[in-house]
Amino acid sequence: MDAFIATAEKKVLVEIVKLSQKRGMKGNKGDWKQFLNIYDKKFGASLSDPGKRSNDVLTAYLKTFDKEDDLKVLAKVVQCHSNRQAVDQLLKTFPENESPEQSLVRSTLEHPQYPLDYSFPSHEQDWVVSKRGKKSKATISNGMVAVDCEMVLCEDGSEALVKVCVVDENLQVKLDELVNPRKKVADYRTEITGVSASDLDRVTCTLADIQKRLKKLLSGETILVGHSLCNDLQALKIDHARVIDTAYIFKYSDGPIFRKPSLNNLCKSVLGYEVRKPGSPHNCLDDACAAMKLVLAKIKREIGDIIPPVQEDVREVNMAKLLLHRIPITVPSEELHNAIPGNYTIEVKQPSVKAQGDKYSAFAIFKNPQEADQAYEKVQGNKEKDSSGRPQKLISFKHSKGVLTDLYVRKMAQDDSCAQVSSKRALEVEENSGVHKKQKTDQNIEEEMVADLSQCCDHLKEIERLKQEQQKVSEQCCDHLKEIEGLKQQLKNKEFEISTLNKIVSKYQGGKKKGK
8 A cells, every 4th residue: 555655646646635535534643634734834724635735745644544444445446546547558458440349348347336346456365367468459359258156155254155157158168166165154055056065075176276277268368257247256366357247238227327237137138038036046057158148149239238127026026025134144044944934935145245244134035925924923023114114123033052143024015004115116125135234335335436536537637638728828828928029029129220210310301401
């Protein structure tokens, strides 16, 4: 961090300081203005515009941050800048007449959320960074492979890779392996991953083995395809530049750019089939093939960028579920059947790698809404409502270790006394449920950071443009002033000539009078 700050351009430092102001961040010498009053006795906070301060002042301020959370934010901003620079350099290598594959890579790289989602700690020892070949623009590869991974939740709160599948453009399987996580697992998420502890008993394949095999597949600047691919790369600990993320190249017709369509909804809208039925576990191979099929359909120009919202009775589907959230990670998902009565399956909501914490969420999926409603009524707990007005209960139960555990059980639709949930809102619930408040806050902060960074970049570009225009105007003014000075000098010369001629004429007229 210190090395980056010491060598960063002024516009980058200014942007980081402005972001710290907006977020109300404070170092060990207070916020920006408080720091200036201490650091600069002459001007203090009277000169608070970061753009008018020297690199030394900006650097000194940024070095006052020592809290872990603040340093993480600054590191994220720094990584975003590094990513942005790397993307700019990569885009320069693209030929003028881009292939459809290269255009989709460009669309992914230029997505406003890319610098944030693909900010990897690739400097760490166990990471692999794929090297770009030294090919000319005319010979850049259009070859593609698609990847999908499954991860388990470990006791230390991290996620570890347990399965990976890779297919080529012909949907031929290039890699299909179980992976030994080499960590103590808190939850195998069998309902999602389809992997249990017994499946890994004799598995010796490690993350390092997978990295070596993938490195060969990605040689020659092969394009890597996936849905929310940043999560897979994070699990694989691989940093690869040429990617196509199907969560980026499609968007809903009625949603903001940050709302990413799920793979299942994309397949319904674009390919006309579901990747999986509700309650069914993920299938790595099916997901990798689906991502590749979506890209191939895009390349063949069978579809556009905009997709309509999935037309389905989302309310009916949701009402057949109960959401269990704020579940401690120390509670295995298998024991959630002890929390509420009834016949149902558990589907653990798999958070993104970034949204890790000490809690997780899961769906209890019943055969129909009536059974879900009956189970909810039988649950003993304190009745509450969430921020959207949906009924929920705070319940307690003992798991196998004899520890009393609290969690929330929530209905997926408002009761009859509340306003009906619109299809659009229900669809958002379907895609986003299971992420607890801290995770949502982190996501909002990340989106805000992206928006702030993009806005700052636009402002800086506008400032640079105005400075250039000002420079041109100044140069023109200088030219005009020089021209005016030249004309003044010419005028003086003319006046001198006229004065001399007047003297000559006066002298001549005087001599003429004397002669008379």
